[in-house]
Amino acid sequence: MGTLESALADQQRAADAFKAAVLAVPEGAWNVPRAPGKWSPAQVVDHVGVSTRVARNAVAGNAGMGGIPKFLRWLPRKTFFEKVLAKGFPVQGRGPAVFAPARDPMPRQKLIEQLDHELSVFVADARAAAAAGTTTFEHTFFGRIAIADYITFNARHLDHHREQLPGA
Numbered sequence: 001m002g003t004l005e006s007a008l009a010d011q012q013r014a015a016d017a018f019k020a021a022v023l024a025v026p027e028g029a030w031n032v033p034r035a036p037g038k039w040s041p042a043q044v045v046d047h048v049g050v051s052t053r054v055a056r057n058a059v060a061g062n063a064g065m066g067g068i069p070k071f072l073r074w075l076p077r078k079t080f081f082e083k084v085l086a087k088g089f090p091v092q093g094r095g096p097a098v099f100a101p102a103r104d105p106m107p108r109q110k111l112i113e114q115l116d117h118e119l120s121v122f123v124a125d126a127r128a129a130a131a132a133g134t135t136t137f138e139h140t141f142f143g144r145i146a147i148a149d150y151i152t153f154n155a156r157h158l159d160h161h162r163e164q165l166p167g168a
Contacts, residue, residue, distance in 0.1 A: 026167075073140075
């Protein structure tokens with residue numbers, strides 16, 4: 001869809017907006033779930049950091065989230081991945097357990113530092129892949145996808161969870 005640099009700019013925009021929303025969460029709401037059975041803001045931030053690490057590992061070929069047979073990967077690519085690129089993440093839904101946050105997440109600043117680290121490594125890895133002439137990879141659920149599209153997917157994920165934070 002887009003170029004790598006435009007996807008990286010979109011991800012940076014989403015990350016900046018997400019971090020601003022994280023910093024705006026009142027201290028008294030930080031560890032309070034937004035509704036019964038939902039995550040607290042701290043858990044949302046932890047989840048976003050974890051999912052960014054899983055995403056960058058997937059691009060690097062270190063898939064730690066399992067997968068489905070190659071001949072079936074077109075289906076989640078068409079019914080989920082491509083829809084997220086076009087419209088954003090659905091309001092409801094649960095991801096695989098590999099994306100679950102810690103039950104008792106780290107303090108806010110540590111979570112922000114963790115997210116910054118994961119994002120910076122993801123950006124560096126994407127640029128290194130592009131410099132080596134690699135623009136696509138084989139995702140264990142979505143099949144062959146463009147790295148730029150996967151970064152856009154991550155930007156949509158950041159936007160989705162920013163909207164779940166108090167005051168967003």
